[in-house]
Amino acid sequence: MAKSYDYLFKLLLIGDSGVGKTCVLFRFSEDAFNSTFISTIGIDFKIRTIELDGKKIKLQIWDTAGQERFRTITTAYYRGAMGIMLVFDITNERSFENIKTWIRNIEEHAASDVEKMILGNKCDVVDKRQVSKEQAQQLAAEYGVKFSETSAKDGHNVEEAFMTLAKDIKAKMDRKQQENNNGGGSHSSPNVHVGSQGGKDKKANANRSFSWCTLL
Amino acid sequence: MATNDNQEVQSASDSNHQLTADGKNAQMIICPNCRCKILLKKTAELVNTDIFLPYMRVKKNTSNQESGQVDGEQLSQFWKVDNMFTFENVGFTKTVGSSIKYLICADCEIGPIGWHDINDKTTFLIATQRIHYSD
Numbered sequence: 361m362a363k364s365y366d367y368l369f370k371l372l373l374i375g376d377s378g379v380g381k382t383c384v385l386f387r388f389s390e391d392a393f394n395s396t397f398i399s400t401i402g403i404d405f406k407i408r409t410i411e412l413d414g415k416k417i418k419l420q421i422w423d424t425a426g427q428e429r430f431r432t433i434t435t436a437y438y439r440g441a442m443g444i445m446l447v448f449d450i451t452n453e454r455s456f457e458n459i460k461t462w463i464r465n466i467e468e469h470a471a472s473d474v475e476k477m478i479l480g481n482k483c484d485v486v487d488k489r490q491v492s493k494e495q496a497q498q499l500a501a502e503y504g505v506k507f508s509e510t511s512a513k514d515g516h517n518v519e520e521a522f523m524t525l526a527k528d529i530k531a532k533m534d535r536k537q538q539e540n541n542n543g544g545g546s547h548s549s550p551n552v553h554v555g556s557q558g559g560k561d562k563k564a565n566a567n568r569s570f571s572w573c574t575l576l
Numbered sequence: 577m578a579t580n581d582n583q584e585v586q587s588a589s590d591s592n593h594q595l596t597a598d599g600k601n602a603q604m605i606i607c608p609n610c611r612c613k614i615l616l617k618k619t620a621e622l623v624n625t626d627i628f629l630p631y632m633r634v635k636k637n638t639s640n641q642e643s644g645q646v647d648g649e650q651l652s653q654f655w656k657v658d659n660m661f662t663f664e665n666v667g668f669t670k671t672v673g674s675s676i677k678y679l680i681c682a683d684c685e686i687g688p689i690g691w692h693d694i695n696d697k698t699t700f701l702i703a704t705q706r707i708h709y710s711d
Contacts, residue, residue, distance in 0.1 A: 364619070364662060397630050397646065398669060398680055398687055406667040406682045407660060409613075418661045 366415040369529050370440050371522070373423050374462050375447035376455040379481055410523055417526055438470040443477070443525045450480040450509065453490040456499075463503055475528045479521060480509040595704070596622055601655055603709035605702060612683035613664040614707060620655035620662070622704075627651055629678070629688050629703060654690070654701035663700070668692065 405422045422437070446462055448455040459478060466474065478500045480491060493509055500507035506528075508521055596602055598618065605615040630648035657663065665682035672678065675694045679702065680687030690702035 368661060398678070398685055401669040401672055401678065403680070403685070404668045404670045404677065407663050407665065408682055409664045420661075 364416070365409070365418045367417040367530060367533070369417060369419050369442045369526055371419055371421045371443040371445065371525065372438070372441045373421065373445045373447060374466070375445075376449075376452070376458050379447045379449040379452065379455050408522065410526060412523070412527055412530055415530070417530065419522060419526060421522070435469045438466070438474075441470055441474055442529050443475040444470065445521070445525060446476060446478045446505075447481055448478070448491070448496075450482050450491045450496075451488040456480075456491040456496065459499065473532070475525060475532065476503070476505040477521070477525050477528075478503075478505055478507045480507070482510065595709075601709075603711060605655060605707050606710045607681040607684060607686065607689070608706065608708045609686045610681060610684040611708070611710065612681050614666055614681070614689070614702065615655065615657065615662065616664055620657050620702065623654050623656045623701070624652055625654060625701070627654070627691050627701065627703075629691060629706070632686055632688065632706060651703045651705055653704045655704060655707075656702075657700050658698040660692075660700055666690075 403423060405420055408419045408421060410417050410419060422441075444466060446459050446466075448459050450456070463476070466476065478496065480493070480496050482489070496509070497507050506524060508524070510521065594602065599621060600618040601615065601620045601622070602617060604613060604617050605620065606613055628648055628650050630646045660666075660668075667680040667682045667685060667687070669678045669680065669688075671694060677692045677694060678688035679690030679692060679700070681689060688703075689706045690700065692700050
C-alpha cells in the first residue's frame with residue numbers, strides 16, 4: 361500500500377515534570393470530561409500530521425512523563441529521535457536551570473545531530489514570571505538552538521512550535537540527501553558534515569514567539 | 577465526494593450505507609469535542625467487534641475510583657486502521673493492564689475514543705459512537 365505521508369519524524373519532549381502538563385488541565389476545567397481516567401493512566405505519545413512545502417509529515421511526539429524524575433533518560437528513549445523540545449516553565453526558575461542538565465543528558469545519549477529547540481512555557485494565567493525572555497534567549501544562543509516562548513492563553517499556536525522543529529529536521533534531511541546525490545556525481549566536493557556535534561556556532565534566530573497549551 | 581457508492585454489499589444496517597463509501601469511511605472522522613481531525617475520509621474500515629471502553633464523561637463524586645472499578649460500556653462498532661500513521665491526529669495512553677492502550681483526541685485529550693492492543697500491531701480501533709463526521 362502506498363504511504364500516505366512523505367516524512368516521519370520522531371520527536372521527544374523533555375523537561376522537568378510539570379512544566380507543560382499543568383496548562384493542559386485548563387481545558388478540563390469545565391469538568392465534563394473523564395479527565396481523571398486519562399490523566400491517571402497518562403499519555404504515551406501523540407501522532408500529528410503537518411504539511412511543509414507541500415509534503416505531508418507525520419510527527420510522533422513522545423513525552424518523558426514519569427522518567428524525568430530520575431533526571432536522566434535512558435538511551436532507549438532517545439533512540440531514533442530526530443528532534444527534541446526542551447521545555448521549561450517561565451514561572452519556575454529551577455526548571456530553566458535544569459535545561460542545561462537536560463542538554464548534557466541529550467549530548468550523552470541522543471544522536472549527535474538531533475535538532476533541539478528550547479520552549480519557555482507559561483502555564484499559569486497569572487504571570488509569576490521568574491525567567492526573563494532575555495535570559496532564555498541567551499541560553500539558547502549559547503547552545504545554538506532556537507527559543508520560543510508560549511502562553512496557555514492561545515493554544516492553537518502549539519502547532520507552530522512543532523512546525524519550526526520539523527522544518528529544521530526536514531531541511532537537514534534534504535541537505536544530507538542532496539549531499540549524497542552530489543557525492544555520486546562528477547564534481548563531488550569533500551564531505552562536509554552538516555549539523556553534527558559542532559552545532560554550537562549555529563545561529564540562533566530566536567525571535568519568533570508563539571504559544572500553546574497542548575504541549576504533548 | 578462520492579456519496580452514492582452504495583452498491584457494494586454491506587452486511588451492516590442501513591445507516592452504515594451513509595457511513596461507508598467503497599468500504600471505507602465516507603466522511604472525515606473528527607473529535608466530538610474540538611473537531612480535531614482524526615482520520616481523513618476513505619482511510620478506515622468499518623468493523624463489528626465487542627470492546628469495553630471506559631466512559632468519556634463522568635459525574636463528579638459518583639465514580640468508583642475508591643473501589644478501583646472503571647465505569648464504562650460495551651461498544652460494538654469501530655473504524656479500523658492497520659497502521660498508526662494513518663491517523664491524522666491521535667493520542668495513545670500508556671499501556672493499561674498487560675497490553676491495552678486507549679486512544680484519545682490529540683488536541684483536547686478527550687477519550688477514550690478508541691482502543692489498541694499492543695500484541696496486535698495492525699489493529700487500531702476508533703468507536704463510531706465516540707466521534708463525529710465532517711466533509
